Amino acid sequence: MIDLRSDTVTRPSDQMRARMAAAPVGDDVYGEDPTVNALESAAAEIFGKEAALLTPSGTMANQLALKTHTIVGDEVIAGRDMHVFLSEGGAAAFIAGVSLNLINSERGIVKAQDVAAAVRAEDIHHPPTRLVWLENTHNRGGGTVYPLSLVREISEVARAHGLALHIDGARIFNAAVASRRSPAECVAAADTLTFCLSKGLGCPIGSMVAGPADFIKEARRWRKALGGGMRQAGIIAAAGLWALEHNVDRMEEDHANARLLAERLCDHPLVRIDMRQVETNMVMIGLDARVSPAELAAGARAEGVLFLPFGPERVRLVTHLDIERQDAVEASGIILSVLDSMR
DSSP, rough: OOOOOOTOOOOHHHHHHHHHHHOOOOGGGOOOOOOHHHHHHHHHHHHOOEEEESSSOOOHHHHHHHHHHTTTTOOOEETTTTTHHHTTHHIHHHHHIOOEEEEEBBBBBBBBBHHHSSSSSSSSTTTOOEEEESSSSSSSTTTTTOHHHHHHHHHHHHTTTTTTEEEEEHHHHHHHHHHTHHHHHHHHSEEEEEESSSSSTTOOOEEEEEEEEHHHHHHHHHHTTTTOOOOTTTTHHHHHHHHHHHHTHHHHHHHHHHHHHHHHHTTTTTOOOOGGOSSSSSSEEETTTTTOOOHHHHHHTTTTTTTTEEEESEEEOOOOTTTOOHHHHHHHHHHHHHHHTTT
C-alpha cells in the first residue's frame, strides 16, 4: 500500500530503532532521564526558547499550553478551522475551561485586524481575552505556511492588548523548510509553541511544548495531573533526538513529492488543484460534483493507494518520509485511473 492518509503513519527506521534501544534512561517524573533531558534542551535551543517539555501527544501538548496560559473562564482567539477546535475532542472546554472565540480565516490564515477586532472589551458580560492561537503549517488549509511578517503583525496586536501568542506548530519544521527560515525565526514572535515528533519527523510517538522556563515548569505540573508523567521515557526521546538530527532537511523531498502528485493530477477534468496552494507536504484536491470523496478513496484503496476524504467535496493527500518519488508517480497514476472510471 502507498499510504497518503497522513504523515503520522510513518514507521521508525532501523537507525531510529537502534538509537531508541540504546538510550540511557531514568525516571523522568523525577527529572532523571538523561535522554529526555537532552531532547528537551535540544528542542528549546532549536526554537530559541528557555525550556521545553516532552508529552505523549500533540493534543496533550496543546492542552497543556492552553491550561498554562489561562484560567477557567478565559477566552482564546483562534481560527474556526484550527486543530485545537476541530480535532481535540472539545478538550479546551473541559480541561482548560476556556471558550474559543473563533474568527474567519483564508486557508487557515487569520488577519491581524480580525484578531484585534475579536479582543473583548473589559465588561462583566464578557470572558477575559487571554491568548491568541495560530497554527503553522495549517492542516485544513492544506499545509499552509504562515508568512513571517503576518506572525509578527499578529504578535504586535497581541502585545498591544496584553495577550500571549501561542503557535500550534505540529508541522513547524515543514514551515521552516518551505520558507527557508530557521525554526527559531518562525516562532520568535510567539511566547510559546508546540510541535509534533510523530508527524513529518517520523517518530512513533511524542510532541513538545516550548517557552519560558516558568511556563514549562507549570506545564510540567499540569502534565502530571493529566496523566502524562512518564518514567523511562528516554526510549521515546531518543527517537526525537534522532529525528531532529536526521529528518528535518529531508522534508524538502516530501514537499517535492507533494508537488509532483499535484502536477500529475491537476489537469484532470474532475479535480481542482491550485498549484500555488501546494506549499508543503499536503495536496488538497477539490472534486467535481459527480465524484464522491468516499467513493474515490475506496476505489484507490482497492488499487493500493490510501488517502482520506476531507469533507464533502475534497480529499487530502499527505507525503512523508516513507513516500518516495516513484510512490508519488505510481499513486497519481492509480488515482487518475480511478477518476477516469468515474467520468
